[in-house]
Amino acid sequence: xxxxxxxxxAAFATSFATAAPSPTTQGxxxxxxxxxxxxxxxxxxxxxxxxxxxxSLSAPITVTGTNVVIGANQAEGVHCLxxxxxxxxxxxxxxxxxxxxxxxxxxxxxxxxxxxNADDKVVQHNGGxxxxxxxxxxxxxxxxxxxxxxxSTQYKRTVLASQIIGTSGSVLVGINSNxxxxxxxxxxxxxxxxxxxxxxxxxxxxxxDEPTKLxxxxxxx
Numbered sequence: 001x002x003x004x005x006x007x008x009x010a011a012f013a014t015s016f017a018t019a020a021p022s023p024t025t026q027g028x029x030x031x032x033x034x035x036x037x038x039x040x041x042x043x044x045x046x047x048x049x050x051x052x053x054x055x056s057l058s059a060p061i062t063v064t065g066t067n068v069v070i071g072a073n074q075a076e077g078v079h080c081l082x083x084x085x086x087x088x089x090x091x092x093x094x095x096x097x098x099x100x101x102x103x104x105x106x107x108x109x110x111x112x113x114x115x116x117n118a119d120d121k122v123v124q125h126n127g128g129x130x131x132x133x134x135x136x137x138x139x140x141x142x143x144x145x146x147x148x149x150x151x152s153t154q155y156k157r158t159v160l161a162s163q164i165i166g167t168s169g170s171v172l173v174g175i176n177s178n179x180x181x182x183x184x185x186x187x188x189x190x191x192x193x194x195x196x197x198x199x200x201x202x203x204x205x206x207x208x209d210e211p212t213k214l215x216x217x218x219x220x221x
Contacts, residue, residue: 065089076100083129085109094118094141103127104155111135114165121146128155134162141169147181149204149211154179162186169195176204177214 064085065078072093078086080099083106090113091098098115099122101108107130114137115122122138123145125131131145138144144166147157156179163186166172172195175181183199192198201218202211 070098080108082106083108086111086113088112091115091118091122094122096120097124098122100124101127101129101131103129105129107132109134114138116140118142124148125157125159126151128157130158130160132160133164134160136163137165138169139167141166143171143174144169145172145183146174147176147179147204149174149176149202150206150208152206152208154204154206156180156182158182158184160184161190163189165191166195167193171195171197171200171216173198174200174202176211177201178203 064087066085066087066089068088069090070077070092073095074091075095077091077095077098077100078089080086080101080103083103084101085108086099087109089099089110094115094117097120098118099110101123105128110123110131110133112135116139118138118141120142122141122143123131123133125145126148133145136144144164145159145161147159148154154176157175158181159173159175161173161183164172169192172190172192173183173185175183181201185198187198190198197216199217199219200213201215202213204211
């Protein structure tokens with residue numbers, strides 16, 4: 001299992017001035033690449049957090065993105081059109097969502113990295129399959145992960161969360177129980193401060209209506 005050091009995570013929580021090291025078992029530090037206004041085509045900075053109706057500002061990643069710091073005003077963030085791996089991808093200031101998963105099936109892995117100032121969600125799971133979030137730091141956020149509550153096509157979704165450092169958040173994970181979603185936590189590895197709920201369940205729909213919240217912090221395991 002890849003893991004980012006707690007030193008790196010603590011540094012992220014205080015400042016982005018120094019990029020965190022790459023998580024490797026050999027201690028090698030890879031060069032980080034900064035992506036924003038002048039660094040197309042990976043992630044291009046928008047003028048604001050409001051993307052155009054047809055946005056070219058998102059980054060369709062279908063394989064792997066590694067060691068990237070994404071600046072503020074990045075509109076829709078990173079879109080994974082298929083299963084993807086995001087290693088040490090950091091978001092300085094999230095707009096609507098940082099990462100959107102659109103795979104129909106398979107598993108996407110978000111390992112290392114982190115996000116700050118996500119008023120709503122960090123990871124939005126619109127497709128199917130599994131999302132694994134490991135060794136991740138999140139600060140001042142609405143939800144770390146949300147299974148889409150009102151997408152026109154719904155799926156059974158699974159999220160695996162481990163080694164999460166979270167501060168000042170509303171909900172770590174939100175899932176739709178009526179579609180059979182599963183959230184699995186390595187609870188002994190979670191380090192949470194001022195996070196109101198670990199897991200909320202919702203009655204999802206495919207009509208576009210606001211989903212109904214059902215439970216908060218209720219385990220069915």
